[in-house]
Structure formats: C-alpha cells, structure tokens
Amino acid sequence: MKKTLFDKVWDSHVVKSIDNGPDVLFIDRHMVHEVTSPVAFLGLKNRKLKVLYPERTFATADHNTPTINQHLPVRDSLSRNQLKALEKNARDHQISYWGLGHQKNGIVHVIGPEYGITQPGATIVCGDSHTSTHGAFGAIAFGIGTSEVEMVLSTQCIMQPKPKKMLITINGTLNYGVTPKDIALFIISKLSTSGATGYFVEYAGKVFRDLTMEGRMTVCNLSIEMGARGGMIAPDKKTYEYIKDREFTPKGSSWNKAMDYWETLYTDKDAKFDKEIIFDGSEIDPMITFGTNPGMGISITKVIPNAKDFEASSATYAKSLAYMGFSEGESMIGKQIDYVFIGSCTNGRIEDFRAFANIIKGHKRANNVTAWLVPGSHKVLNAIKEEGLLEIFENAEFKLREPGCSACLAMNDDKIPPGKYAVSTSNRNFEGRQGPGARTLLASPLVAAAAAITGMITDPRTLI
Amino acid sequence: MAYDSFQILKSTVVPLPIENVDTDQIIPARFLKATERKGFGDNLFRDWRYNRDGSQKSDFVLNNNIYSGKILVGEYNFGSGSSREHAAWAVYDYGFRCIVSSFFADIFRNNCLNIGVLPVQVSRDFLKIIFDEVEKNPKTVLVINLPAQEIKISSTKTLETFEINSYKKENMLNGYDDIDYLNNIKAEIIDFAINTPF
Numbered sequence A: 001m002k003k004t005l006f007d008k009v010w011d012s013h014v015v016k017s018i019d020n021g022p023d024v025l026f027i028d029r030h031m032v033h034e035v036t037s038p039v040a041f042l043g044l045k046n047r048k049l050k051v052l053y054p055e056r057t058f059a060t061a062d063h064n065t066p067t068i069n070q071h072l073p074v075r076d077s078l079s080r081n082q083l084k085a086l087e088k089n090a091r092d093h094q095i096s097y098w099g100l101g102h103q104k105n106g107i108v109h110v111i112g113p114e115y116g117i118t119q120p121g122a123t124i125v126c127g128d129s130h131t132s133t134h135g136a137f138g139a140i141a142f143g144i145g146t147s148e149v150e151m152v153l154s155t156q157c158i159m160q161p162k163p164k165k166m167l168i169t170i171n172g173t174l175n176y177g178v179t180p181k182d183i184a185l186f187i188i189s190k191l192s193t194s195g196a197t198g199y200f201v202e203y204a205g206k207v208f209r210d211l212t213m214e215g216r217m218t219v220c221n222l223s224i225e226m227g228a229r230g231g232m233i234a235p236d237k238k239t240y241e242y243i244k245d246r247e248f249t250p251k252g253s254s255w256n257k258a259m260d261y262w263e264t265l266y267t268d269k270d271a272k273f274d275k276e277i278i279f280d281g282s283e284i285d286p287m288i289t290f291g292t293n294p295g296m297g298i299s300i301t302k303v304i305p306n307a308k309d310f311e312a313s314s315a316t317y318a319k320s321l322a323y324m325g326f327s328e329g330e331s332m333i334g335k336q337i338d339y340v341f342i343g344s345c346t347n348g349r350i351e352d353f354r355a356f357a358n359i360i361k362g363h364k365r366a367n368n369v370t371a372w373l374v375p376g377s378h379k380v381l382n383a384i385k386e387e388g389l390l391e392i393f394e395n396a397e398f399k400l401r402e403p404g405c406s407a408c409l410a411m412n413d414d415k416i417p418p419g420k421y422a423v424s425t426s427n428r429n430f431e432g433r434q435g436p437g438a439r440t441l442l443a444s445p446l447v448a449a450a451a452a453i454t455g456m457i458t459d460p461r462t463l464i
Numbered sequence B: 001m002a003y004d005s006f007q008i009l010k011s012t013v014v015p016l017p018i019e020n021v022d023t024d025q026i027i028p029a030r031f032l033k034a035t036e037r038k039g040f041g042d043n044l045f046r047d048w049r050y051n052r053d054g055s056q057k058s059d060f061v062l063n064n065n066i067y068s069g070k071i072l073v074g075e076y077n078f079g080s081g082s083s084r085e086h087a088a089w090a091v092y093d094y095g096f097r098c099i100v101s102s103f104f105a106d107i108f109r110n111n112c113l114n115i116g117v118l119p120v121q122v123s124r125d126f127l128k129i130i131f132d133e134v135e136k137n138p139k140t141v142l143v144i145n146l147p148a149q150e151i152k153i154s155s156t157k158t159l160e161t162f163e164i165n166s167y168k169k170e171n172m173l174n175g176y177d178d179i180d181y182l183n184n185i186k187a188e189i190i191d192f193a194i195n196t197p198f
C-alpha cells in the first residue's frame, strides 16, 4: 500500500489498535515543563505508578520563568512553587531537568531540536500545543493534555484515533520580504482556525524545501492555529546536516543505521490524502493579524475586511474588532503601536533575531515603543552575543532579556497592559493572551522590527 | 474509577452563542499556576465574567441567574487554542458535565473525554434550534442519553443522535480512563519498546 510520510511514522508506532476506538501509540520522546505536569505527577503518586522510561522524558522550565534577573529567586510564590515541584518531580523520577539558569535551559520546543532530542521518524509529545514545531524534522509531534502526560510518564503511550491527512503544497517563489511566519499566517487566514481540525498536515513543495530548518519549525509550529493536530515536512539533507553531532543524535554506526531508516521517510508517489490544498508562493505578502484569532490575518498593505467576508457570524466578528479597537475598512499601515515582542517558540530562534537586527541596524527604537527581545534559549542568547547582534540591538536602544516563553502567554511579569497594542512574533492573538485587555498583532520578525523603529505598523519592505 | 460515570443527563442549560471560544478565554494563563487540580471552576471564563476590580460583569451569562444547569451550549469551534487540560478542568469544576456545540477543537475535545466531560457535537441546524428554544424559555431542559447517543429537547421532543467511538463511550459509561487501560497492557508495551529504533 502507498503510504504518506505521516502513515509511515504513525503506523510504525502503533502498539495496538482498538476496534472502533483509538490506537495505542508509542511515544519516543516526551518533553515536560512546569505548568502542565504537576497534576500528572500527582496522579502517578495517587495511583502508585512509576515512570516507565525516565530516559525518554526531558524536563525544562520555561512557561512561568522571569526573563530578567534569573539568578535571583523567583518572586512570584505560585510560579516558584511550580518550578520547585518540577525540580522535585524530575529528581524523584530520575528525569533530566534543565531548570532556570541551566546552560541548556530554554523554551521546550526550541531546545528539543537544539540538542538533537528531536529526530526524524520519532513520535514526540508535550503538554503544550505548539509541540507541532518538531514536525519540521519529519517527526510526528503534537500537544497533549495533562491526563495524557500522566499516561506517557507511566506507560510511554497515549491513546488516540489516527487523524485524517491533509497535504498543503506551495510551489513557486516567495516575494521579497516574505518570511516563514508570513507563509503560516497566510495559510491560516485561508483555512481559518478550524480549517484543519481533525487533520495532520504535511507541507510539501519548493517553498518548504527552500526554507531553512528554522523556517520549517516556524511553519510547523503554527499548524495548530488552523486546528491541525500537527504538521510535518519530510526530512532531507538540510535536516540531517542540522541534527548531525548534536548531543542526543546517534553517532557512528548508529547514525548510519538511523539514516537508513530516515531515508525511507517520504510520502510515496500516489499515496492518498483526505484533503489536498495548493497555493503559489507568489500569492503571499508580509502578513499581520487585526483580530482575536490567528485566522484573522491580512497582507500588511490591505484594509480590514468586512464581516461578510469572514466565516464567523457578524456578532462574533464585531466583538473581536471592538476588542481590538478597529473598524472594517481601516488600513493597518500607519496604526500606532505600544509594544513589540520578539520571541516564543514560533520566532525566538537565532534566524529571527538576525532578521530583526537586519532592519533595526542603524536606526533607533521609536520613543513610544517598549520592546521585549526574548531569546528562545540560552543557546540562542549566546549566539546573539557571539554574532555581534547584541551590539546592534544596544546601539539601537534595545535591551535583550533572558530566555523563556515570556509574553507569548504572559504567565510571568511580561504582560502587555490593558488596551495597549503589541506587535508580537508569537503565535496567539486571543483576547487577553498577552495580559488582560492586551491587543496583539501577530507578525514576522521583520514586521516587528519595522514597527519597533517607526512606532507604527510599517511595511518592512520600505525599510530594506 | 477516575470520574463519575455518565449515563443520562437531564438538565437546564447555559447558552454561550459565541464562535471560536478559545482556551485562553475558558481559563486565562495566569490561573495555571496551581500544582493541584483544585479551584479552577472559580476562574472559568474569568475575564468575561469579572471586571478587573473583581466585580461581576452583569452582561455575562454565568452571572445571569436565569440560566443554570450542567450543560453548556457553545458555538462553532469551541475550545480552540492550547492543550491546557485546565480548560476542561475549569468546565468540570464549575459543574458542567456536558458541552454541546456544532464543532469542537481537537485537543480540547480529547481532554474533555479524558476527564469525564461529554462533548456532544450536533448539526448547525439543531444547535440553532436549541439556542432559539432557550431564548424563548430559559428553563428549557436537554436530555443527553449516552447509551442511546441521543440529545433531546425535553419540551418539543426534537432530537438528534451524536457520534462517540465505542471505546470512549464505554469509558464514559463506567467512569474509566485511558490511564487504567494502558497500565493494564504494560507488558505488551514493554515488548513493543524493545524493538523501537529510538
């Protein structure tokens, strides 16, 4: 039978299929963080269960951590308790833990690939929906709930029906100034936030082949925002080059054995998908969102659409625009903004900071803008320093913070104040996502940079 | 047993006719700091329910005592967004045992089933009928019959069937969960693990 990439990886991990029920799926790698794990560990304790394969689970602290003065004790007592709980749980169960201040610490989906925990053909889960990031390597990776975290800890399996399969192909060439973030926001704006619910997506075509691994991670990261469980891209030379010689990737003869397997990971010609969608790269412009879900995005030069052009009811649409303080027909360009956030597992990797630096070099931060530059990990932080980007940031009056999820979900002190506008490279513009009353405009690092130096929504192509 | 078994639920409803309700609305991130599963119901729909000074927003449905019951009736694409199971816990802890909608986000639906909240997906037409009935009479009662996979408006007897796979149905009927199941087949899993490449 002809198989898709997804079929190959999924089918090889099915321990058992239940009639008219889910598959029991074996999980190779499990990432854990402080927010969605404590109740799972408590569950183990209550049921008197042990962690079956501690070496397959990796714990880090990221969601709740401060991004300044990480060497000092965490001030918020609830956050501190969660961090302590994870440290203790990891120790009690012999799980590796890269806590606050550890040189390998960072956002869970940034560090997985950095240390080679993420590998092609693997199944990877974490109690965070953007686990889909790891699909960039040809892994099946998706977010799970806390009950499932407990399942994976105690049995290394979860139970899920096999999702349907969707293929999104984009060929052609990208326009100038268009980044992986714009590709993703474009697709979501076409499909809506529920357009891929029930599906697992494979991205194929020249545009994705041409992307760097980091760009592929950005695209796969945002798969969840169109409702998909995850997204994946078949591994290729770039994938192998990226993962080679990282701490947890196989070495020597094991590497060769792994390569033999990885090279079988592609969609067979004539394999069937449940749905196929095709775009052309030239259709995509730099994007920005204007509403309260990631599907409400437009080309940056366009005006805010009318309610009737949107899938949601007019009441829902009006509620969303009212929250944002916007009206139908308004232009996005020229709108004043207050905050810029560059970071998160969507756009917190070194390439994103390079792109940001490219635009702001030789300029100054606009007086009306507060900017938070938050690297995705210590590795990214170090690279920013080594590559001389820090100097560029400082010359332009930007400060760099320490790694973590930060304003992506605003669980720590990095909250956008009520009513303020933030151009954010993160992944969600839901009401209050970046702090109660915060108004989020999702965009690429280039658009964020252009806003940071002009103080308003600006087409970055006018600055390069 | 992981949660109370679900058989037939007869209850008035709380209507929430807003589309794309995301998990950040169901429970905002700043309330995810607990290390135990306790008290999440108080923060269900926190920012729609309360003003910043802690007073209630009178126009939000949970603050309107005409509406009550164990069934939350939502709109299209309910529960989109994050994987936080806290969203399902908040729904459960508040006292809902069932959510009715014309479409659910994937992870949220799964989380609900794992903790004993029954997601019932109905057609858009049937959902509209429910909303209309509830608007006419806020004391409208829905009957959710899990064994028969049937949802019925008590007063008009209008009904529709709904889907649930037989494994999950069995779990809900008995209050079992996947953790129990998986721990019972551990030997099989260990056998499987020996032959995995990673």
Ligand code: SF4
Pocket: A062, A063, A107, A108, A109, A128, A129, A130, A344, A345, A346, A404, A405, A408, A409, A426, A427
């Ligand atoms: S950066 Fe945001 S989306 Fe990514 S892991 Fe952290 S909270 Fe989740």
